[in-house]
Every structure is written in C-alpha cells, then in structure tokens.
Amino acid sequence: MFMNLAHRGASEYAPENTLAAFYKGLEQGANGIETDLKQSKDGVIILFHDNELDRTTDGHGLPSSYTWKELQELDAGSWFSPAYAGERLVSFEQFLHYFGRKKALFALELKDPNIEQPVLELIRKYDVQHQSTITSFRYENLQAARAVDPSIRLGHLIRKIDEEAIARLKEIGAVQICPCADGLEQEDVRLAKAHGFEVRAWGAFTPELMNHALQCGVDGMTINFPDQLTAAISSA
Ligand code: G3P
Ligand code: CA
Numbered sequence: 001m002f003m004n005l006a007h008r009g010a011s012e013y014a015p016e017n018t019l020a021a022f023y024k025g026l027e028q029g030a031n032g033i034e035t036d037l038k039q040s041k042d043g044v045i046i047l048f049h050d051n052e053l054d055r056t057t058d059g060h061g062l063p064s065s066y067t068w069k070e071l072q073e074l075d076a077g078s079w080f081s082p083a084y085a086g087e088r089l090v091s092f093e094q095f096l097h098y099f100g101r102k103k104a105l106f107a108l109e110l111k112d113p114n115i116e117q118p119v120l121e122l123i124r125k126y127d128v129q130h131q132s133t134i135t136s137f138r139y140e141n142l143q144a145a146r147a148v149d150p151s152i153r154l155g156h157l158i159r160k161i162d163e164e165a166i167a168r169l170k171e172i173g174a175v176q177i178c179p180c181a182d183g184l185e186q187e188d189v190r191l192a193k194a195h196g197f198e199v200r201a202w203g204a205f206t207p208e209l210m211n212h213a214l215q216c217g218v219d220g221m222t223i224n225f226p227d228q229l230t231a232a233i234s235s236a
Contacts, residue, residue, distance in 0.1 A: 003200055003220020004229045005107050006030040008049060012224040015080035016056060017047040018087045022099060029230030032105030032131075034222040037092060037119055038112045044068035045092035045118055049111070055079065057089065064112070092119065096126040106132040107155070107200070107222060110141040120148045129153075133176055139168060146172045157202060161188035166195050178202050181213040181221065189217045 009021020010028050022033050036049040041064055053059035057074040059066070068091060077087025099106075106128065110116065116134075123132050134145045135155040142154050155176030158165050160183060169177060177197045179188060181204040192199045201213040201221040207228055213221050214232060223229045 001031060002233050003032055003105055003198075004030045004226055004233065005032040005034045005105065005200070005220060005222045006226045007034045007202075007222035007224050008036065009033060010224070010226050015077045015084050015087050017049060017090065018076055018084070019090055019094075019098060020077070020084060020087055022090075022095070025226050026102065026104060028225075028227035030104075030223075030226035032107060032220075033099065034107040034109065035095065036109045036111045037115060038063055039115050039118075040068045040071055041065060042067045042069075043118065044071075045115060045122065046071060047090045047092060047095060092122055096122060096128060100126040100128050103131065108132055108134050109157070110134060110136040110138070110145070113138070113141065114144070116141065116145040116148050120145065120152060123152070135176070135178060139172075142172055142174065155198075155200060159183075161192050161199075163191075166192060166197070169197065170195070176200055181205075181209040181218075184213055184216045184218070186216045193217075 006025025008016035010024040011021055014021035014024045017035055035047045037045055038048050040046055048063050052061055056079055057076045059074040071089050076089050077084030123129055133153040133155045135157055136142050137157040154174040155178050156169050156174055157178045159180050161179045177192045178200045181201040189199050198219045201218045204210040204213050204221050204223055
C-alpha cells in the first residue's frame with residue numbers, strides 16, 4: 001500500500017504536530033502520520049519540529065529548557081490561525097494513546113540525540129512496533145536505535161540516494177530510504193528498490209514535487225496536503 005504520510009499532520013491546514021493536524025491528516029485519506037520527537041527538561045518525549053518554541057507557540061527558547069507541565073501551558077495553535085487558539089503541544093505518549101490503535105503508519109523522526117531508549121520503550125508499551133518506522137537525518141540516532149531494538153524498522157533521511165547511502169543502511173538493517181523529492185530521479189528509486197529498500201520521499205512541498213516523486217516510482221512520501229496526494233493516487 002502506498003504510504004501517504006501526513007507531514008507533522010496535515011500541516012497545510014492545521015497547526016503542525018498538534019492533535020488537530022494529525023486527525024485532519026487521517027480525515028484527508030493519509031494512512032500514516034509523520035512527526036518529530038524531542039525531549040522536555042524532565043525527560044518527557046514531545047512532538048516538536050523546530051529548535052526553538054518561538055515560531056509555532058507563544059513560548060520562547062529551547063523546548064528542553066522547560067518541563068512538560070510548563071510546555072503544556074503553551075498555545076500551539078494561534079500562530080497558525082485564531083481558529084486553532086488553545087491547541088496544545090502533544091507528548092509522544094498522548095499521541096500513542098489517541099492514534100496507536102488506529103492502525104495508521106508512524107514515521108517517527110528523532111530530532112534529539114539520546115532519546116532512542118525512551119522512544120522505543122513507549123513504542124513497545126503501546127505495541128506499535130509493526131506500524132512504526134524510526135527515522136532520522138542523523139545516522140548516529142539510527143545506530144543507537146538499532147542497538148536498543150534489533151528489529152525496529154529504521155529509515156534514513158538523506159538528500160540523494162547513492163551506493164554509499166545504501167551500504168550504510170544495510171549495516172544497520174534499515175528497511176527504508178528517504179530521499180528528498182527535489183532532485184529525485186527514477187534511476188535512484190530503481191537502485192534502492194533493487195537493493196530491497198522501501199523508498200519514501202520527503203520535501204514534496206508543492207503539488208509539482210509530489211507528482212514528480214510519484215512519477216519516479218516512490219513507495220510513499222510525507223506530505224503537508226494529504227488530500228491532494230489521496231486524489232493523485234486514486235486517479236492513477
Ligand atoms: O519526512 C521527513 C521530513 O519531515 C524531514 O524534514 O524538517 O520536516 O523534519 P523536516
Ligand atoms: Ca520531520
């Protein structure tokens with residue numbers, strides 16, 4: 001099945017990495033959710049993309065400077081639209097509570113170092129190993145995740161597919177390779193598939209890039225507007 005992964009939720013239509021955006025992604029036909037994992041000051045795994053709180057909340061500075069209790073007081077929706085005023089940050093455990101039984105796929109991007117152990121503990125606690133793929137731009141995060149769990153699905157976010165990237169992924173038993181949609185070529189996708197990898201694109205920020213990735217033959221992509229990807233797949 002093609003992986004239509006709502007990127008930080010349906011982030012074109014609702015504030016990224018909030019429950020509203022995740023629900024909207026699934027409503028729009030996404031069969032999975034991509035989100036970003038970081039850690040609060042008191043060790044709670046939270047869903048947050050940026051280095052600092054300022055762009056997408058009414059807070060300031062690093063999320064890791066605040067406890068989860070403090071982070072929960074922030075407004076994570078007003079920056080996007082007054083209609084989403086009061087939308088809150090989400091912990092990974094809350095996310096698993098609400099979405100773990102939905103059978104959606106989860107692309108879980110590690111954005112902080114040294115969070116593999118608590119992330120994998122929660123994945124086991126909610127029994128979502130088979131629907132989850134741990135991803136990162138940082139190879140070290142993936143190596144650490146593999147050391148914690150010998151069977152968890154791993155995917156590496158890279159700019160461009162090449163033989164070296166493939167060899168490094170084989171070393172850690174990754175199943176998924178995640179190139180940027182911009183600059184992707186059919187040959188890259190063929191090469192990765194010939195080595196047995198799923199190919200899931202990131203960075204399809206426009207309908208043109210989404211269609212380009214589809215034409216290259218990817219197995220899935222993260223997308224800010226899952227409704228348009230749903231329509232494109234169903235008309236193909
Ligand atoms: O799908 C991966 C993509 O989310 C990586 O980029 O910056 O959105 O985390 P970023
Ligand atoms: Ca991400």
